[in-house]
Amino acid sequence: MRGLSRASLAEVEEHFNAVAGSADLGTLADELFSVADLFDHEHGLRRNLSDPARPAAQKAQVVRVLLEGKVSNAALETVVAAASAKWARSGDLTDALERLGVIAAAAEAEAQGKLDEVEDELFRFGRIAASNLELHRTLTDPSISAERKRELLASLLDGKVAPTSLRLVTQLVVHPRGRSLDRGLEEFGKLIAAQRQRLVAVVRSAIELSEEQKQRLATWLRTSYGRDVHLNVEVDPRVIGGFSVHIGDDLIDTTIAGRIEEVRRRLAG
Template structure:
């Protein structure tokens, strides 16, 4: 996606955060269905993305076509997408698909935090590895004569022992609607989206010397309180830091290392 479309995607995902509802997997299923409608209806797609129309006009088209047929939460997300600007006509549907996957990840987070996210990722990875290693599985998934139900069952079976609602929904999706790519590649795209959210639950700590059990517990408690959730600590030791530690959670970095402070001082006197 271009910078314009990426910025619009970020705005749509902000709307998701406010309209996820009690069961984000239900919302995700709705968004996937809406993507299918947009993909198969060129007039509707152009109406939602036409740059010559005002944002309110594009949102009005979304409401007139989908109002009363989908939930209020789904409609809020689609109208936000219609109001946004997209560099390419397809980008809006792509963004809604990514938002649907984010809704699935949000469901996993609510259910079991990072452990549930890892479970969903592992189910998708099992599917990818199985399909990549089997020409027979690839051919079966690409068989246009197979029914949707048959393809859903096949995709789930290729994911191994799939026990999560989130994993099942995503595998059923990649098994039936590849949207111009292969099932395994689409599953990998879904993995990348979930891992990006997963990283927000991992505190990657680099410290100048090993932490004691007491220091680790204190750091864990402090970070959990700061971020409002149970983070997983990933601690590595780097003696070149001289002292202190550096913590990264998602894109946010807290750097309290001596080497960084010395570098800052050197730049100040340069």
């Protein structure tokens, strides 16, 4: 993406990060893929939603009427943000939604400690498909139905690879969006590699943190983890003093409520 679309993508990713922290990431990925596929097929709808001359509020309302109650709140708010943004070309809107679907899937794999597996499995699948001409023809043949391709991939990969790997390969095979399988796997691989460069921390606090407090916390976490950390801050009245930070399987709890619960656990033991 270039110029206007690049700036819009950065803005939409900020909205996505704000809602993704508490979402079911696998479901979010599937929903964003589905919406991207819908916009790919509904050319008039995509052109209207990506038209920079149309008011953002009008486009947001169209998305809410279309999707409210049919997808999760995280997916809805992400699509609203994407439709409200300005894009240099209509295809950039769907590219952005698919990209965020990949990021959501990668974040789920990272939370499960399976990101290394996913990278390896996507690479290996690409090599297997390239070396098996019959398999490659079947997966890329436009005359073969999407359902048949899904069934084939499930029979080959389900239970043998990480769920994220199956999800991403299925998206590429069923909805190539003009890409070769090799190119699609390469694109997804690059997005997954970029995911490694940043962690997402869910911060729970009784009060809204100031920008200075967020910056200090992000700096401390970056120093501790050796990677950039994006903060998703949740204001939770149940937190009594202090705050908690959840990164992957790690929990840093400085809350009074957390200390009280720890005392209870010790007394119960």
